[in-house]
Amino acid sequence: MNPPPDKHTLEQAGASDESIRQVHTQLAHEKPEQAGGGYAAYPLVLLGLMCSSIFFGSIYLAHYSSHFDPLIYNENAKPVAGGPAVPVVTPAMLGKRVYTNICMTCHQQNGQGQAGVYPPLAGSEWAQGSEERIIRIVLHGLSGPITVEGKEFNNAMTPLGTVLKDEQIANVLSFVRQEWGNTAPEVKAETVARIRAETASRTQPWTAAELEKLGK
Amino acid sequence: MKNGLTLFLGVFATLALSWAGVLLTAQRQFGGLAQYKDPADESLNPAALSGIADQGRMVYQDLGCVSCHTQQVRREGFGADIGRGWGTRQSVARDYLREKTVLIGQARLGPDLRNAAARPYADAEYFYNLLYAPQSVAPGTNMPSYDFLFDVRPASDQPSPHALRLTGRFAPAPGTQIVPSRRADELVAYLLSLKDTYDYPEARPFVEPKQKEGGH
Amino acid sequence: MNSPDNNRLEQQEIDASAKWPVLTFLGSALCWLVLGGALQLGAALQLHTPAFLGGCEWFTYGRLAPAAQNALVYGWGMNAAFGFGLWLMARLSASALRHGGWLFVAAQFWNLGITLGVLGILTGASTSFELLELPRFVTVLLLVAYALIGLWAVSTFCLRNTEHVYVSQWYLFGAAFWFPWLYTVAQVMLFQAPVRGALQPLVNAWYVNGLYGLWFVPVALAAAYYFLPKILGRPLNYFYLPAAGFWCLVVATAFSGGSRLIGGPVPSWVATLGTVANFVAVPAVVMISMTLFGTLAGRYAALKESITLRFVFLGLLGFVAASLLNFALSLRSVAVLLQFTLVGELRDWLLFYGCFSTMMFGAAYFIVPRLTGRAWRSGALVRAHCGATALGLVVLTVTLLAAGWQQGKLLNDPAVPFADLTKAMLPWFTARSVALMLLAVGHLAFFVNFCWSVCPFGSAAEAPAEFHLPPAMSLPAKEGHA
Numbered sequence: 086m087n088p089p090p091d092k093h094t095l096e097q098a099g100a101s102d103e104s105i106r107q108v109h110t111q112l113a114h115e116k117p118e119q120a121g122g123g124y125a126a127y128p129l130v131l132l133g134l135m136c137s138s139i140f141f142g143s144i145y146l147a148h149y150s151s152h153f154d155p156l157i158y159n160e161n162a163k164p165v166a167g168g169p170a171v172p173v174v175t176p177a178m179l180g181k182r183v184y185t186n187i188c189m190t191c192h193q194q195n196g197q198g199q200a201g202v203y204p205p206l207a208g209s210e211w212a213q214g215s216e217e218r219i220i221r222i223v224l225h226g227l228s229g230p231i232t233v234e235g236k237e238f239n240n241a242m243t244p245l246g247t248v249l250k251d252e253q254i255a256n257v258l259s260f261v262r263q264e265w266g267n268t269a270p271e272v273k274a275e276t277v278a279r280i281r282a283e284t285a286s287r288t289q290p291w292t293a294a295e296l297e298k299l300g301k
Numbered sequence: 302m303k304n305g306l307t308l309f310l311g312v313f314a315t316l317a318l319s320w321a322g323v324l325l326t327a328q329r330q331f332g333g334l335a336q337y338k339d340p341a342d343e344s345l346n347p348a349a350l351s352g353i354a355d356q357g358r359m360v361y362q363d364l365g366c367v368s369c370h371t372q373q374v375r376r377e378g379f380g381a382d383i384g385r386g387w388g389t390r391q392s393v394a395r396d397y398l399r400e401k402t403v404l405i406g407q408a409r410l411g412p413d414l415r416n417a418a419a420r421p422y423a424d425a426e427y428f429y430n431l432l433y434a435p436q437s438v439a440p441g442t443n444m445p446s447y448d449f450l451f452d453v454r455p456a457s458d459q460p461s462p463h464a465l466r467l468t469g470r471f472a473p474a475p476g477t478q479i480v481p482s483r484r485a486d487e488l489v490a491y492l493l494s495l496k497d498t499y500d501y502p503e504a505r506p507f508v509e510p511k512q513k514e515g516g517h
Numbered sequence: 518m519n520s521p522d523n524n525r526l527e528q529q530e531i532d533a534s535a536k537w538p539v540l541t542f543l544g545s546a547l548c549w550l551v552l553g554g555a556l557q558l559g560a561a562l563q564l565h566t567p568a569f570l571g572g573c574e575w576f577t578y579g580r581l582a583p584a585a586q587n588a589l590v591y592g593w594g595m596n597a598a599f600g601f602g603l604w605l606m607a608r609l610s611a612s613a614l615r616h617g618g619w620l621f622v623a624a625q626f627w628n629l630g631i632t633l634g635v636l637g638i639l640t641g642a643s644t645s646f647e648l649l650e651l652p653r654f655v656t657v658l659l660l661v662a663y664a665l666i667g668l669w670a671v672s673t674f675c676l677r678n679t680e681h682v683y684v685s686q687w688y689l690f691g692a693a694f695w696f697p698w699l700y701t702v703a704q705v706m707l708f709q710a711p712v713r714g715a716l717q718p719l720v721n722a723w724y725v726n727g728l729y730g731l732w733f734v735p736v737a738l739a740a741a742y743y744f745l746p747k748i749l750g751r752p753l754n755y756f757y758l759p760a761a762g763f764w765c766l767v768v769a770t771a772f773s774g775g776s777r778l779i780g781g782p783v784p785s786w787v788a789t790l791g792t793v794a795n796f797v798a799v800p801a802v803v804m805i806s807m808t809l810f811g812t813l814a815g816r817y818a819a820l821k822e823s824i825t826l827r828f829v830f831l832g833l834l835g836f837v838a839a840s841l842l843n844f845a846l847s848l849r850s851v852a853v854l855l856q857f858t859l860v861g862e863l864r865d866w867l868l869f870y871g872c873f874s875t876m877m878f879g880a881a882y883f884i885v886p887r888l889t890g891r892a893w894r895s896g897a898l899v900r901a902h903c904g905a906t907a908l909g910l911v912v913l914t915v916t917l918l919a920a921g922w923q924q925g926k927l928l929n930d931p932a933v934p935f936a937d938l939t940k941a942m943l944p945w946f947t948a949r950s951v952a953l954m955l956l957a958v959g960h961l962a963f964f965v966n967f968c969w970s971v972c973p974f975g976s977a978a979e980a981p982a983e984f985h986l987p988p989a990m991s992l993p994a995k996e997g998h999a
Contacts, residue, residue, distance in 0.1 A: 091896030093824045095982055096883045099750025100990035102608050105743075108990045110681035112756040128757070135765070135800045142793040149849075150786040155330040158391055159376060160785035160849070162507040178500070179339070185498070305675065305682065305690075311764065312691045316698055316731070319771035323723055324706065324716075327787060332716055363641035365579025365650075371857055375780040380853050384931030392782040394715035403717040404645050405781060409857035409928060410564070410942075412935050435567075441936035443943075445567045449574045 180260030204233035207265035226290035251277040346499040347399040357491025371406035387413040418496040437471040450485035534613035538620035542600030549592025556585035565946040597877040610677030623665035630658030685739035692735040699727040726774035733873040740876040754811030762804035769798035776847035795847040802840040828879025835871025860921030898966040905959030913952035920945030
């Protein structure tokens with residue numbers, strides 16, 4: 086005593102596999118226009134669609150592929166003749182890294198130092214003054230009292246001559262002299278090399294008094 | 302398409318062309334990308350991951366952090382990645398040479414982590430707290446707690462210097478302390494290494510030629 | 518042209534030879550479907566209730582979500598595609614599946630591999646590459662299993678007893694070649710001899726795109742091209758279009774992977790090439806839709822009668838929606854807003870679930886009674902499955918579209934703190950869980966009905982299937998284009 090069968094429990098096929106194959110084989114051999122019924126109009130529309138997609142694709146590719154340059158990440162950029170454009174790197178930009186790694190601990194990111202402990206660099210007459218003095222400070226360190234921007238400090242700065250190369254010292258000093266509103270000229274690596282050679286025998290940190298003799 | 306051979310050749314050619322055209326071309330173009338040598342200090346960048354950070358990369362991988370966090374910064378003007386402080390420049394292929402497996406991610410259910418360590422508040426303690434009790438440092442987040450990366454120890458025996466300092470409702474039960482396990486240390490070391498501070502020529506923003514004309 | 522002998526061959530010899538291998542594949546597929554759907558629901562719940570299963574390492578979101586995805590894609594999707602593909606290949610080649618015992622072995626290997634793999638992901642052996650998360654130790658198992666399955670599909674095709682090769686066979690044959698190639702390339706280039714740096718995401722994107730576009734979509738289209746004429750008893754409309762549509766679609770799809778990396782750390786040409794490939798896929802989608810919807814045109818009433826057609830129709834809608842979304846997402850101006858949002862997830866979900874899975878549901882409703890010789894036990898469960906799937910898909914699509922759009926807007930506004938963004942997403946996450954719950958109800962109905970119908974005991978055994986003799990199909994010219 087079965088209930089009437091539910092139509093959704095059993096799918097009936099509308100055509101045998103064999104006839105599906107045969108009908109489509111026959112259809113594939115006919116030309117569209119023979120089939121009549123306005124079929125022939127469709128391929129033209131599709132051909133147009135196909136062509137326009139390839140056309141727009143090509144334009145898009147030409148515009149935004151940046152000539153398949155492996156070093157261009159912005160699709161609006163075009164490679165410059167003679168290789169990718171290498172932006173100018175200033176010594177100050179390179180010096181920023183040295184500053185971040187070494188100097189920032191005491192003199193802080195904003196170059197303000199720490200009141201009463203570490204002197205400021207921003208606006209400092211020392212930082213923007215004679216390069217003879219600041220190169221020596223970086224090479225051999227500084228100890229004892231010093232007046233910066235009218236405030237007294239009495240501390241010791243680490244000598245960095247053995248840690249940093251001439252070029253790095255030049256870069257970091259250039260950075261310090263041009264950051265935070267400072268406007269002193271860049272320091273050249275050759276100047277650092279010259280002073281390093283002149284003071285090769287120096288083993289002790291400098292004192293402010295010694296440096297002041299070198300002029301501003 | 303009666304001919305099985307035609308079908309086979311077409312099927313073969315389709316994927317062969319795509320493989321050669323996309324993957325092999327890319328491999329030839331930038332598969333051999335090398336570290337960038339800084340002209341100033343001769344350092345090679347990006348620097349390799351430290352051993353513990355590389356272990357942490359594997360913890361990052363096995364915990365599936367990539368399900369919610371991307372590690373790719375899009376360029377200025379393309380999304381707000383830089384505006385959100387997720388980086389200072391676009392991520393480029395060279396940045397990823399430091400990782401053995403590169404998981405740039407596809408979903409931003411959480412913030413991008415490519416420069417997680419460069420955020421002003423991001424230190425080791427922040428990451429430990431975030432992993433143990435996300436709500437303690439990021440209220441409102443739906444990040445799950447990774448408290449299984451931490452050991453609960455009685456506070457009476459030798460208090461650990463690494464124990465988390467949590468207060469309020471996140472504080473450990475009285476008489477206990479929460480100490481990061483080795484895996485937590487590794488993961489945090491990896492997170493602290495996520496910082497693309499270095500500039501590469503190709504990572505500079507593209508400047509519209511019109512604005513550049515003055516400089517040339 | 519429609520001799521009773523041939524029909525007996527179709528219904529008895531071929532189906533009898535395919536019975537155990539295909540039922541094994543479909544049965545294991547269904548187990549994975551229920552399990553994967555449940556894991557996916559669990560992961561979805563965690564997004565709005567982070568404490569759900571909290572503190573348990575195995576079930577943190579980062580592991581649960583990929584475990585669910587892999588269980589669904591490799592457990593349900595691949596098993597279903599194997600079962601359906603082998604059956605259809607045998608049917609259309611008019612050639613029985615020989616030595617089916619080996620396929621049984623292959624199914625064991627495959628399912629053992631997926632089981633170990635999903636457990637591996639949960640216990641922390643995931644590789645974290647999308648859709649390649651299964652730990653490396655299961656690769657060999659999967660490749661051995663696939664080698665057997667692929668060999669059977671191709672050899673059944675080569676031993677065909679027919680002159681004409683039907684459209685569905687092109688798609689099945691192509692897919693049978695593409696999957697192992699895609700998978701091997703991805704495994705070699707990511708794990709055996711890994712490429713460096715940003716090439717890894719590119720290989721990954723190429724694989725993911727290929728798996729969906731050159732495996733799941735072809736298998737789904739093979740089903741559509743077969744079931745529409747089969748059930749309606751009507752030849753394909755625009756019969757000269759399928760070839761153009763096939764080649765256009767597969768060539769375009771093969772090249773479109775790069776568009777997943779828009780804005781990413783790869784040179785701009787990579788994404789641009791993918792975008793262009795997606796332009797070229799548009800005419801293919803139009804041609805395929807014209808053929809398939811054209812075949813159905815004027816016969817929509819048949820959807821009421823046939824549950825298979827209903828699922829196939831749903832799958833076709835999913836195919837069109839997924840293709841449109843894929844095209845939209847490959848445009849940079851859209852990707853900048855939607856790329857990393859829930860809409861990205863929706864694109865793949867529509868292809869995998871909206872298109873492929875629904876087609877497989879339809880196929881299973883057609884195939885299983887022919888293999889077992891018994892009707893489905895419960896028509897109500899069939900309708901419940903269909904209704905839950907359709908409703909779930911609509912709710913999920915609307916939810917993810919709206920949620921993704923809002924998510925993209927907020928992500929691109931640097932003034933919105935991330936916590937506010939999460940808060941704004943919570944209602945959407947809840948809606949998503951509701952949709953997934955609907956789908957899970959459908960899975961459960963399907964699973965129960967399957968077990969009940971296949972089980973040789975009880976009253977099901979008393980309801981033998983009575984198939985009408987399928988009539989011969991007539992040429993369209995006879996229908997009145999004089």
